[in-house]
Amino acid sequence: MRTHCPYCALQCGMAISVSGPEITITPRTDVPANAAGALCQKGWTAAELLTNGARLTSPLLHGRPVAWDVALDHVAGRLSAIRREHGPDGVAVFGGGGLTNEKAYLLGKFARVALGTSQIDYNGRFCMSSAAAASIRAFGMDRGMPFPVTDLAGADVVLLAGANPAETMPPFVRHLAGARLVVVDPRRTATARLAWLHLRPAPGTDLALALGLLHLAVAEDLVDVAYVEERTSGFDAVRTSLAAWWPERVERITGVPVPRMREAVRALAYAKNAYVLTGRGAEQHAQGTDTVTAFVNLALALGLPGRLGSGYGCLTGQGNGQGGREHGQKADQLPGYRRIDDPAARAHVAAVWGVEPDDLPGPGRSAFELLDALGTPAGPKAMLLFGSNPVVSAPDSARVAERIRSLDLLVVCDVVMSETAALADVVFPVTQWAEETGTMTNLEGRVLLRRRAVEPPPGVRSDLEVIAALARRLGHDFADEPGEVFDELRRASAGGPADYSGITYDRITGARVTGDRTRGGVSGREAGAGVFWPCPSPDHPGTPRPFLDAFATPDGRARFVPVEHRGPAEEIDDDYPVYLTTGRVLAHYQSGAQTRRIAPLAEAVPEPYVELHPDLAGRLDIGAGDLVRVVSRRGEGRGVARISDAIRSDTVFMPFHWEGTNRITNPALDPTSRMPEFKVCAVRVERVA
Ligand SMILES: Nc1nc2c(c(=O)[nH]1)N[C@H]1C(S)=C(S)[C@@H](COP(=O)(O)OP(=O)(O)OC[C@H]3O[C@@H](n4cnc5c(=O)[nH]c(N)nc54)[C@H](O)[C@@H]3O)O[C@H]1N2
Numbered sequence: 001m002r003t004h005c006p007y008c009a010l011q012c013g014m015a016i017s018v019s020g021p022e023i024t025i026t027p028r029t030d031v032p033a034n035a036a037g038a039l040c041q042k043g044w045t046a047a048e049l050l051t052n053g054a055r056l057t058s059p060l061l062h063g064r065p066v067a068w069d070v071a072l073d074h075v076a077g078r079l080s081a082i083r084r085e086h087g088p089d090g091v092a093v094f095g096g097g098g099l100t101n102e103k104a105y106l107l108g109k110f111a112r113v114a115l116g117t118s119q120i121d122y123n124g125r126f127c128m129s130s131a132a133a134a135s136i137r138a139f140g141m142d143r144g145m146p147f148p149v150t151d152l153a154g155a156d157v158v159l160l161a162g163a164n165p166a167e168t169m170p171p172f173v174r175h176l177a178g179a180r181l182v183v184v185d186p187r188r189t190a191t192a193r194l195a196w197l198h199l200r201p202a203p204g205t206d207l208a209l210a211l212g213l214l215h216l217a218v219a220e221d222l223v224d225v226a227y228v229e230e231r232t233s234g235f236d237a238v239r240t241s242l243a244a245w246w247p248e249r250v251e252r253i254t255g256v257p258v259p260r261m262r263e264a265v266r267a268l269a270y271a272k273n274a275y276v277l278t279g280r281g282a283e284q285h286a287q288g289t290d291t292v293t294a295f296v297n298l299a300l301a302l303g304l305p306g307r308l309g310s311g312y313g314c315l316t317g318q319g320n321g322q323g324g325r326e327h328g329q330k331a332d333q334l335p336g337y338r339r340i341d342d343p344a345a346r347a348h349v350a351a352v353w354g355v356e357p358d359d360l361p362g363p364g365r366s367a368f369e370l371l372d373a374l375g376t377p378a379g380p381k382a383m384l385l386f387g388s389n390p391v392v393s394a395p396d397s398a399r400v401a402e403r404i405r406s407l408d409l410l411v412v413c414d415v416v417m418s419e420t421a422a423l424a425d426v427v428f429p430v431t432q433w434a435e436e437t438g439t440m441t442n443l444e445g446r447v448l449l450r451r452r453a454v455e456p457p458p459g460v461r462s463d464l465e466v467i468a469a470l471a472r473r474l475g476h477d478f479a480d481e482p483g484e485v486f487d488e489l490r491r492a493s494a495g496g497p498a499d500y501s502g503i504t505y506d507r508i509t510g511a512r513v514t515g516d517r518t519r520g521g522v523s524g525r526e527a528g529a530g531v532f533w534p535c536p537s538p539d540h541p542g543t544p545r546p547f548l549d550a551f552a553t554p555d556g557r558a559r560f561v562p563v564e565h566r567g568p569a570e571e572i573d574d575d576y577p578v579y580l581t582t583g584r585v586l587a588h589y590q591s592g593a594q595t596r597r598i599a600p601l602a603e604a605v606p607e608p609y610v611e612l613h614p615d616l617a618g619r620l621d622i623g624a625g626d627l628v629r630v631v632s633r634r635g636e637g638r639g640v641a642r643i644s645d646a647i648r649s650d651t652v653f654m655p656f657h658w659e660g661t662n663r664i665t666n667p668a669l670d671p672t673s674r675m676p677e678f679k680v681c682a683v684r685v686e687r688v689a
């Protein structure tokens with residue numbers, strides 16, 4: 001059976017075959033993302049997710065197995081009581097970017113219609129929200145990568161700011177094989193080792209770096225004047241704001257030598273085809289939206305976005321990181337990437353849902369603010385959680401865990417007993433990935449169908465069934481069959497920026513979209529599986545490259561927005577003299593709830609570690625393999641010392657796949673995207689005696 005990977009946003013194609021107890025995974029070659037037949041280690045071992053002994057198979061009420069009806073009745077009764085006592089906003093809903101479009105949609109509808117709560121948000125806020133905000137500001141629309149991945153193969157130069165795809169999306173790197181890579185990362189990562197040029201800024205200084213690059217582009221007359229004139233607005237204000245960002249000043253702030261900056265900007269400007277791509281390293285900052293904006297300004301000045309073969313893109317991370325941000329599990333949003341405060345959007349969606357527009361709640365709190373309000377006098381007293389493990393993955397996680405513990409009711413749907421599920425009053429065991437059908441929208445904006453390929457274990461139900469069963473007990477009749485839910489999503493999204501109304505399951509699997517390649521069509525092998533949104537009617541071919549003719553702004557022009565560098569929210573000082581930055585390793589996924597339970601992955605990287613430079617280790621008398629404590633103003637985490645000159649001597653790195661790292665991190669939020677500053681805070685590092 002042809003399906004897609006359970007993990008990241010590349011959504012590599014894979015085929016699953018079942019013979020007796022054996023489940024075998026092989027890569028597909030008809031999916032452009034991994035057409036070379038590649039999968040990463042996580043993809044190859046994904047079958048173990050299905051057979052894992054740690055799987056939950058019965059609902060749990062206060063830790064004890066109970067029948068489904070008992071658990072559902074209990075939850076519905078408690079929700080009604082909490083709503084009566086505290087009002088609709090007394091109940092919160094938290095979702096995830098790994099959930100299918102159908103689930104994200106139904107969860108948003110459940111919150112707004114069955115619970116009437118404004119208190120819904122999801123983990124995508126922790127992921128690419130800064131890039132999304134910057135794209136909307138510049139282009140009028142957030143389709144993370146507004147071009148197919150295969151377009152990258154024609155690039156001469158690609159700048160990767162804060163992305164390490166050699167570990168986070170290995171098959172993606174093949175698309176970059178023909179390009180000179182400029183990698184911006186404080187660490188010499190596996191990706192940086194492939195680079196033609198590696199710029200190593202201090203964590204949290206990318207914004208200054210991007211301003212410096214743009215300053216040089218202007219100073220050296222590298223701006224694409226005709227493009228700026230024809231396709232953009234607002235350049236003059238940006239040009240004026242650059243005066244203060246002369247290269248030597250930027251070198252002092254970032255540590256990147258001026259000649260390296262000059263090489264980078266010249267390479268991008270002289271290339272026939274070039275891309276600027278951002279990842280979490282540039283985005284997960286309290287100034288993440290402005291940082292991405294500065295890189296977008298650079299791309300615009302060089303005439304890249306909206307041109308065939310060039311562009312700006314964000315490397316969205318979670319399996320459904322793109323679709324998960326479109327259909328209403330976000331605090332300020334309704335399906336189709338509509339704004340919840342837009343009267344026309346409210347009227348359209350209310351009509352699909354059969355309610356009055358005035359009955360739809362307004363925008364609620366963003367993810368961290370929501371978690372931080374739980375159990376407080378003004379905050380929600382109950383939370384329903386689907387597809388996230390915030391006790392490990394949220395910033396300042398000890399504080400978040402304390403808030404979660406203070407709830408009157410926590411309900412978690414998961415496949416395994418995650419650290420957060422372990423705190424729940426009620427746990428519902430759900431089907432996952434290859435055990436159910438649903439659509440995923442990958443990092444290209446390509447809507448894919450992940451089909452049920454194996455029988456789920458007895459005792460589990462799908463998230464859709466859980467949501468609909470609770471809705472029914474609260475007096476609402478919701479569809480719970482994926483195809484039916486998708487048809488409703490299509491209607492709800494019709495006319496919105498992320499218009500799915502022309503997409504059907506049949507079209508996705510049979511899709512052979514043709515058209516003039518230069519006008520945004522794709523053809524032949526490139527069409528592969530899937531349909532690109534927006535796709536407003538059944539005869540519409542989908543939109544692989546939405547900005548070729550015009551951007552999605554009212555005047556069709558991309559907007560330059562002036563931004564200023566502010567630096568990290570928490571600077572190093574005598575008490576906390578070292579920067580901590582965090583991220584990922586190849587073998588583990590996110591909070592590790594899934595991959596820590598898969599033997600070959602757990603063996604590959606068995607425990608948390610702290611990467612530090614030999615000079616710093618020498619000063620602190622730390623040897624390789626020593627147990628190390630990393631302490632911030634908020635808390636501490638531990639790991640085994642790995643000593644390496646791949647990191648700056650003022651910075652340590654910890655992966656966040658284990659509980660601990662996020663007890664240290666700083667929940668300072670970006671003012672626009674509400675993204676927490678996962679990528680930099682001030683710490684003290686000590687050997688544990
Ligand atoms: N193996 C694996 N793959 C994954 C995931 C996973 O958990 N594991 N998760 C998926 C998801 S949801 C996501 S969002 C993506 C994330 O994919 P990436 O963005 O590639 O992953 P990260 O490791 O979080 O961050 C990338 C790099 O940013 C660097 N960095 C840290 N601070 C800074 C800074 O201030 N400036 C700059 N320029 N760089 C900095 C780090 O050193 C790191 O190498 O990966 C997806 N793929």
Ligand SMILES: Nc1nc2c(c(=O)[nH]1)N[C@H]1C(S)=C(S)[C@@H](COP(=O)(O)OP(=O)(O)OC[C@H]3O[C@@H](n4cnc5c(=O)[nH]c(N)nc54)[C@H](O)[C@@H]3O)O[C@H]1N2
Pocket residue numbers: 096097098099123124126127128280284317318385386387388389390392393394395413414415416418430431432433463582583584589590591592593594656661662665678679
């Ligand atoms: N320090 C630091 N912290 C970070 C980051 C960082 O770079 N540094 N990155 C952030 C980013 S980019 C992200 S995306 C977040 C991710 O962090 P989380 O939101 O915690 O994401 P996951 O670990 O993927 O959690 C998914 C949970 O859902 C379960 N699950 C899997 N499939 C299903 C399903 O079909 N239904 C249901 N109900 N459950 C399912 C899994 O078992 C797991 O427990 O972490 C953020 N936290």
Ligand code: SF4
Pocket residue numbers: 005006007008009010011012034038039040041042043044168169170171172
């Ligand atoms: S790169 Fe991402 S989608 Fe591809 S196999 Fe690895 S985890 Fe799965």
Ligand SMILES: [Mo]
Pocket residue numbers: 126127128317318
């Ligand atoms: Mo993410």
